[in-house]
Amino acid sequence: MRRKRSVVTDRDLTAVARLPKARKAKSSTVRSVTAARTSVIEPVAPPPPVDVDLSVDLAPTRPGALALRNPVLVASGTFGYGIEYGEVVDVDRLGAICCKGTTLKARIGNPTPRVTETPAGMLNSIGLQNPGVDAVLERYAPRWAGWQVPVLVNVAGESVDDYVAVARKLDGQPGVAGIELNISCPNVGKGGLQFALDPAAAGEVTRAVRRATDLPLLVKLSPAASDVRAIASAIEDAGADAISAVNTLSGMAIDRRGRKPLLGNTYGGLSGPALKPVALRVVYEVAQVVGIPIVAIGGVSSLDDVLDFLMAGACSVQVGTAVFADPVLPLRLIEELKAWCRDQGLASHRDLVGAALPGKRGRPSIKGVEYRP
Numbered sequence: 001m002r003r004k005r006s007v008v009t010d011r012d013l014t015a016v017a018r019l020p021k022a023r024k025a026k027s028s029t030v031r032s033v034t035a036a037r038t039s040v041i042e043p044v045a046p047p048p049p050v051d052v053d054l055s056v057d058l059a060p061t062r063p064g065a066l067a068l069r070n071p072v073l074v075a076s077g078t079f080g081y082g083i084e085y086g087e088v089v090d091v092d093r094l095g096a097i098c099c100k101g102t103t104l105k106a107r108i109g110n111p112t113p114r115v116t117e118t119p120a121g122m123l124n125s126i127g128l129q130n131p132g133v134d135a136v137l138e139r140y141a142p143r144w145a146g147w148q149v150p151v152l153v154n155v156a157g158e159s160v161d162d163y164v165a166v167a168r169k170l171d172g173q174p175g176v177a178g179i180e181l182n183i184s185c186p187n188v189g190k191g192g193l194q195f196a197l198d199p200a201a202a203g204e205v206t207r208a209v210r211r212a213t214d215l216p217l218l219v220k221l222s223p224a225a226s227d228v229r230a231i232a233s234a235i236e237d238a239g240a241d242a243i244s245a246v247n248t249l250s251g252m253a254i255d256r257r258g259r260k261p262l263l264g265n266t267y268g269g270l271s272g273p274a275l276k277p278v279a280l281r282v283v284y285e286v287a288q289v290v291g292i293p294i295v296a297i298g299g300v301s302s303l304d305d306v307l308d309f310l311m312a313g314a315c316s317v318q319v320g321t322a323v324f325a326d327p328v329l330p331l332r333l334i335e336e337l338k339a340w341c342r343d344q345g346l347a348s349h350r351d352l353v354g355a356a357l358p359g360k361r362g363r364p365s366i367k368g369v370e371y372r373p
């Protein structure tokens, strides 16, 4: 770009320099000429680049227990136990890893087919296939203990006792940085109800696990709850450190040639971009009633998605389905978020958290007419 030519020439400046001292002090011309000289001689230096701090604490009342270097995590069930991606992804650069859902005993999972693509995402009915908590600790925790990235063990169960038993086994184990409770499983003890659909049940299982372990505890919401705010408040009151929002939405697909449901389990969980607006609504509502950190999940596949979730009230995000198509996406999102903050002059992404919320926490949603079919 061409510099705009100053009306004051170098010859003028030399003339001013020769003026007697007294005249110099009185003359406003002199002052403006001197200012002009400064601007000519010293080009305006660009502001120093902002050193962006992407760190985030997911358990603020347990200092240092779950302090992440950045707010981009990978979602349970989409990143295995972290080890599978080790060849392709530098896992230590991630904010955290949520491993595959872990149960007390091994589970073989649901009949096949277990996954199918949908126009804007996928359906899965893996059925919590996993080797059981003892095998997970034996096979994977020693590797995790050598990593810088914290690994959260995603825990599933069919009764409060199941969850508590798994939490006890995980408590104090090297390599286990925290627990993410997947409470969207059938609650056999309550006649098939899901813990995530009932505030009392959600509070009960959270409280029981809280008593069983000092590990940082995240509890994962279902988007199917009729009022997620009541569930989230119950979870916070029961002592959870953070909330993960959300799990998949129940859906299905048809095998037209066979004239039957496509998935072996008939139903599957919908994930990917189709889920994002629902997840965004859940985060936005929950952020208005809880004070604990919210980790957003649902269709994150670009920087825009990350920014939307932060502005809706989440302090971090998990990338799930998008990892299957692009395993290095989470790492790219970290760099893109950092560059975006720097560009905006933000010292931290935390300055954005809740920017789109309507008012103070604790107030009911004032977003207008709620769509509640």
Ligand SMILES: Cc1cc2nc3c(=O)[nH]c(=O)nc-3n(C[C@H](O)[C@H](O)[C@H](O)COP(=O)(O)O)c2cc1C
Pocket (backbone or CB within 6 Å): 075, 076, 077, 078, 100, 101, 102, 124, 126, 128, 154, 181, 182, 220, 246, 247, 248, 270, 271, 272, 273, 275, 297, 298, 299, 300, 318, 319, 320, 321, 322
């Ligand atoms: C194949 C697959 C397996 C999953 N397994 C689990 C699981 O074991 N536990 C859990 O809490 N969520 C599980 N999820 C849900 C994801 O963690 C995440 O909440 C959901 O997929 C929404 O995020 P996304 O749209 O980015 O995929 C699974 C999702 C997929 C696609």
